[in-house]
Each structure stands twice: as C-alpha cells, then as structure tokens.
Amino acid sequence: MDWDKLRVFHAVAEAGSFTHAGDVLNLSQSAVSRQISALEEVLQVPLFHRHARGLILTEQGETLHKTVREVFSKLEMTQTLLTESKEKAAGRLRITTTTGFGNCWLMPRLHKFMAANPEINICLILEDNDLDLGMREADVAVRMHAPRQPDLIQRHLADFHLPIFAAPLYLEKYGTPKSLEEIRNHHLVLFGAHHPPVTHVNWLANAVENHDGAQGARLEVNSMAAMAHAIAGGLGIGSIPTYAATEFPDLVRILPEVTTPTVDAYFVYPEELRSSKRVAVFRDFLMSELGIR
Known part of the structure; x- marks a missing residue:
C-alpha cells in the first residue's frame, strides 16, 4: 500500500468528504478522489459508501481506518518526543478535563503554568466524556474517576468533597434547613444529564428522596460551573x-x-x-x- 494514498485515505476518513480532506491536504477534490x-483498486475492496451528503466508511474501510489511525497517532507522538528539547520542556500539550474542573479550578491557575513554561503551548479540551488518550485525542487528562483503560499511567x-451550599440571600428568604429531612421543603439545584462527569454529583437528591414529600429539582x-453560579445566585x-x-x-x-x-481526581x-x-x-x-508533596 502506497504511503501517500494511505495519508489521503486517513484525511478523507477523518474529514468525511473529499472536499474537506482536500482542504487539509491542499489538494483538489478530484486529486483526492483519484487517490x-x-x-480501492489496489486493495480490490470498496472503502467508502458514497452519498450525496458525504462519505461513510465500509466495513473494510473501518478496518483500514483503525490501523491507519493508530499508525498516524504513533507517528505524531514520536515526532513530538523527538523534537522535544532535552534541556527544557517545550512544544504543544493537549490537556483534557471536565468542563467543571476546567472552568472552575484549572483556568484560573493556568496562567501561572504558562508563565513558568513559556515554550509550552496549551490546547485545553473541556469535555465531560472521556477522550481516548491511547488514540491521541489528547496528551494528558485530569479525570474525576480512576482511568478505565489498563494501559494508562x-x-x-x-479527594474533593461535595458539601451542601446555599447563598445568604436564599437562606434569608427560605430559612436554613437543620437536617436532610428539612431540605425536602427547599429548592434543589442538580446536575441535569444522564452521564454526569462527577460521581455522586446528585447524591443530595437521592438523600432527599428518602423522605416523603420531597420536591424535585428547581x-x-x-x-x-453553572450549578455553582445558580446556587450563588440564590436559585x-x-x-x-x-x-x-x-x-x-x-x-x-x-x-x-x-x-x-x-470525588477522586486523577x-x-x-x-x-x-x-x-x-x-x-x-x-x-x-x-x-x-x-501534594
């Protein structure tokens, strides 16, 4: 298999169209299509289903894409390690973490890291779903759970605690609950998603539901970060x-x-x-x- 053709195939599979892949590769759409x-002629299998709305990988295309993607990921990592200075840290560092930790904790402190390491460029990816570090979707991660992939360090x-908070203006208006049972008469601010980024984030709702007459989330x-703003705003x-x-x-x-x-952070x-x-x-x-020492 010709390396240049594999490079074009990788770009098309990632972009989902000949046009977008051509933009990335600085090639015409027709040149990409010919490659x-x-x-496909060399392999004697179709690699894409061609539709008016774009391209979809065939089963054979998916198999090739998985291998090619791994190869390019390894090459990118190798290039980064080879070009990294032996004397000091330099280059691009892609960091991923949850939107909450990224917005509330990391961003207010990131300027100190960048000032101390002027030759490191940061790409911060805030995503509540885990990115695949093995496939180089990011270099490092700060996660609110232990990693599930066995090949990661x-x-x-x-350990971040999950205390119960309220704003002074809310307590002035509605009073301060003296027990979990009394919280059933108060408005709750909860994380509203099927897959929250932090384990036990809605534990308070579960505790309140154990009492009859508990209200739902306000x-x-x-x-x-929005939860924190809402609580601070007295909601x-x-x-x-x-x-x-x-x-x-x-x-x-x-x-x-x-x-x-x-919450255990790793x-x-x-x-x-x-x-x-x-x-x-x-x-x-x-x-x-x-x-931490």
Whole structure:
C-alpha cells in the first residue's frame, strides 16, 4: 500500500468528504478522489459508501481506518518526543478535563503554568466524556474517576468533597434547613444529564428522596460551573465539589455535620509519554497547586 494514498485515505476518513480532506491536504477534490479510487483498486475492496451528503466508511474501510489511525497517532507522538528539547520542556500539550474542573479550578491557575513554561503551548479540551488518550485525542487528562483503560499511567491527585451550599440571600428568604429531612421543603439545584462527569454529583437528591414529600429539582443544568453560579445566585440549595465553590466566597455551607461523598481526581497519560518533560512539568504544577508533596 502506497504511503501517500494511505495519508489521503486517513484525511478523507477523518474529514468525511473529499472536499474537506482536500482542504487539509491542499489538494483538489478530484486529486483526492483519484487517490482513493487507486487505493480501492489496489486493495480490490470498496472503502467508502458514497452519498450525496458525504462519505461513510465500509466495513473494510473501518478496518483500514483503525490501523491507519493508530499508525498516524504513533507517528505524531514520536515526532513530538523527538523534537522535544532535552534541556527544557517545550512544544504543544493537549490537556483534557471536565468542563467543571476546567472552568472552575484549572483556568484560573493556568496562567501561572504558562508563565513558568513559556515554550509550552496549551490546547485545553473541556469535555465531560472521556477522550481516548491511547488514540491521541489528547496528551494528558485530569479525570474525576480512576482511568478505565489498563494501559494508562495514573496519579491520584486529590479527594474533593461535595458539601451542601446555599447563598445568604436564599437562606434569608427560605430559612436554613437543620437536617436532610428539612431540605425536602427547599429548592434543589442538580446536575441535569444522564452521564454526569462527577460521581455522586446528585447524591443530595437521592438523600432527599428518602423522605416523603420531597420536591424535585428547581433547576437542572449540565454544567458544574453553572450549578455553582445558580446556587450563588440564590436559585436553590445544591451540593458541588469544593473546587467549584471557591469562586464564590459568600456561599454558606449548610449541614456541615453531614458526611458527604468525595470525588477522586486523577492525572492520566499514556505510557508513551512517560519520559515527556511537558507532561512531567504539568504534573508537578498540578501537585504543587493542590499541595501534594
């Protein structure tokens, strides 16, 4: 299989059209189409179903795409490691984490890391679903759970508690609940998604539901940062990680005697980046900011 044709195939499979792949490769649509047709002729199998709305990989195309994607991912990682300075950390670092942790904790501190490492360029990907680090969708991740992939290196960073908070103006209007049972008469702010990024994020709703007459959520929103804003704005009572509450110093912690769940945060990266200086300095930055020795 010709390398140039595989490169074109990879671009088309990722882009989903000859036109978009041509833009990436700086080739005409017809040139891209000819390369794909030539590759299909060599392999004697169709690689794409051609539709008016775009291209869809055939079963054989899916098989080839999986292999080619892995090859290009490995090459990209190898190039990055080869060009990285032996004396100091440099290059591009793609970081992924949840929208809540990214907005509430990481972004307010990222300027310190970038000032200390001026030759590192950051690509921050805020995504509540886990990106595939093995397929190089990102270089490193800060996740609110232990990694599920066995081939990833992990470092436990912190246990973030999930206290119950309310705004002073809300408590002035509705009173302060003295027990979980009393919360059933209050408005709740909950995380509104089928797959929340933080385990136990809606534990308060489950606790309240154990009491007869519990009300539903006053507000559901699929953003930890938005939950914090809503609680601080007096829309209701809610349980959020401590890192999401730090931006709002006026928040009142209620029922501090109640034992609340915790969120385990992990720093995760693939084995191939074990010796990367960019990864090492970012890991050290996280540990320093979290007070880990």
